[in-house]
Amino acid sequence: MTSQRLQRSLCATRRHSKALVAMPFALIAAVTVVDVSAPPDVHLGPFLVAAPAVTSSFAGPRMTGFVGAVAVLAQSVVAVARTSINDLNHTYQIIALCLISAFVTVFAHLREQHEREMTQLRSVAEAAQHVLMQPLPGRSGPLRIASLYLAAEAEAQLGGDLYALARTADGTRVIVGDARGKGLDAIGEAAGVLGAFRALARKEAHLPDLVGHLEDGVTVDRNGTLEGAGGGDDAFSAEAFVTAAVLDIPDAAREVRLVSCGHPPPLLLRAGRVHSLDVYDPAPPLGLAQLLAPAFTEQTFDFDIGDVLLLYTDGVIESRDASGCFYPLSERVAARPREDPEALLKYVCADLLRHAGGRLGDDAAMVAIERLPDAV
Numbered sequence: 175m176t177s178q179r180l181q182r183s184l185c186a187t188r189r190h191s192k193a194l195v196a197m198p199f200a201l202i203a204a205v206t207v208v209d210v211s212a213p214p215d216v217h218l219g220p221f222l223v224a225a226p227a228v229t230s231s232f233a234g235p236r237m238t239g240f241v242g243a244v245a246v247l248a249q250s251v252v253a254v255a256r257t258s259i260n261d262l263n264h265t266y267q268i269i270a271l272c273l274i275s276a277f278v279t280v281f282a283h284l285r286e287q288h289e290r291e292m293t294q295l296r297s298v299a300e301a302a303q304h305v306l307m308q309p310l311p312g313r314s315g316p317l318r319i320a321s322l323y324l325a326a327e328a329e330a331q332l333g334g335d336l337y338a339l340a341r342t343a344d345g346t347r348v349i350v351g352d353a354r355g356k357g358l359d360a361i362g363e364a365a366g367v368l369g370a371f372r373a374l375a376r377k378e379a380h381l382p383d384l385v386g387h388l389e390d391g392v393t394v395d396r397n398g399t400l401e402g403a404g405g406g407d408d409a410f411s412a413e414a415f416v417t418a419a420v421l422d423i424p425d426a427a428r429e430v431r432l433v434s435c436g437h438p439p440p441l442l443l444r445a446g447r448v449h450s451l452d453v454y455d456p457a458p459p460l461g462l463a464q465l466l467a468p469a470f471t472e473q474t475f476d477f478d479i480g481d482v483l484l485l486y487t488d489g490v491i492e493s494r495d496a497s498g499c500f501y502p503l504s505e506r507v508a509a510r511p512r513e514d515p516e517a518l519l520k521y522v523c524a525d526l527l528r529h530a531g532g533r534l535g536d537d538a539a540m541v542a543i544e545r546l547p548d549a550v
Contacts, residue, residue, distance in 0.1 A: 175474030188469070190210035194232050198241045200227035206248045210255045219249050223274050230278035230285070238282040243274025306365050310339045312464045314346040315425045318545050320515035322523055325539040326489070334416070335487045335539035338368050340375030345425050347375045347384070350419035350485040350541055351437060351460075366391055367416050367460065381422045382470035385433045385457070392416055392461035419485060423477065428545065430477040433470050435460050438491060441473065441504060442483040443518075448508040451475050451483075482515060482544045489538030490522070493530045501529050515542030 192303035200436040202225050209218040226242035233241075249271055304436035310321040321337055335351025339346060349371050353363035369385075378384040392415065417437040420485040423430050432440065432451060442449040453473045477483065484507065506525055513521065519542050526538065 179384070183475075185480070186307075195229070195237060195241075198229045199244070200224050200243075201228075202245055202246060202248050206252055209252045214256070216283070217263070217266070217267075219252055219271075222249055223271055225297070226275045226278050230282040231378050232288045233282065235279050235283040239275065239279040242271070243280060245275065246271050249442065250306040270307050288463055306368060307336065308338070310337065312542065314341055316548050317346055317423060318515055318544045318546055319541065320519050320539045322519045322539070324489070324523060324526070325543060326534045326537050329549055334364040335489060335537045336368055336416075337539055337541050338371050340372060342376050342422075346423045347371075348421045348423070348485070348541065348543065349383075349388075349418055350487065350539065351416050351435075352487040352489070353416045363416060367418065371420075380474045381420060381431050381433055385418075385435065385460075385470045388418070388420070389435075389460050393536075403435075415459040417459045417488075421474070421485075423543070423545075425548075428476065428478045430476050430483065431472045431474050431490075433457065435473050438486060438488055441484040441486075441507065442477070442478070443476070443484060443507060443512075446508070448504045450504065477545055479511075479545050479547050482518065482542055483514075484518070484522075485541040487537070487539045489534060489536035490526060490540060492536065493534055495529050496531060500528055518542050 181325055202222060205218050205221045208217075212218060224244040225245045226238055230238045230239040244493055245419075246268060249268050253261060253268070257264065298336050307323060310319050312319060319339065319469070323335065334498060337348070337350045339348050342437070349367070351364070351367060353360045353367070356459065367388055374387050378387065412540065416435075418435045419437040419440055420433045420435070421430055421440070422432075430486060432449075432453060436454045436458045439453070440451045441449055453471075455469075455471045455473070457470050472475070484503075486503065491503050495501075507518065507522065510518070519540055527534070
């Protein structure tokens, strides 16, 4: 999915660049015609330098160099038509145009090389994240599930947003989280949490115990040792942390158990109303246990047939529009008629991109879960 999005973006950029190429040629033609017919004391030749300069901002070095050559040829035609190719004024204009064309051609080469490197880095990061973020199944017991990941356009590096699902003997466990930072470091932190969750979600009977093991996994440093509470400010500043919402949804009981570790509260959509599942005793983000010794406490909420849970990362609610206003997720989903999880996420995705002007400043992940009748 991510590679297809990159390919569509690159194709659209190429089509846009081809359309823009007509502008410098039109400029060259207009300046040449006007300059040839202008009075002797009027010289418009210097305006020709704008053609290769503008081209270098959107085209590659070959096209920039070609436009520069056409501009030099046009300047030579003007010189012959008005006086002579050996006229000192036109000679200096041609030399200056050659030098500037060469300069902007080098600039176009450097810009194209930088864009190629950034595209490659993003492709590697997205490939790593695609391996890490395994698609969630569409069904898990009496649950219908949909998931969505939106990568930020403003950064070449991806964030550490994460989600995963594990099927247990009597229910389904889900985690949605967000690792601090961006790029491969954040993806590595997310990988550690997801690996621990997938390994332990089926083994730990109690949800708080599972979250406790996830906390231990994040606080283990790269050397495999636990950071002590007395490690000092320098030790703590190097520590990673991950906000997370960890849920246990039993098949038999129409409820959801939630442990929140500094993560935005899930939304429960029921009968056209939206309820925020705020826990009364939230834990700090995973990895911050050295500040205090948290007691991970689960809280139970009703989750009946037809209800939909919407889990999300802060990239959704912290997305801003042109005026700086945050995206009002609760209001937007409350205004929608009842929809299945996939349709709900498609709507939120399109509406979020409209709100942000088509470009997100941070990655955003969402998971929607609907409880179905047991017989479905």
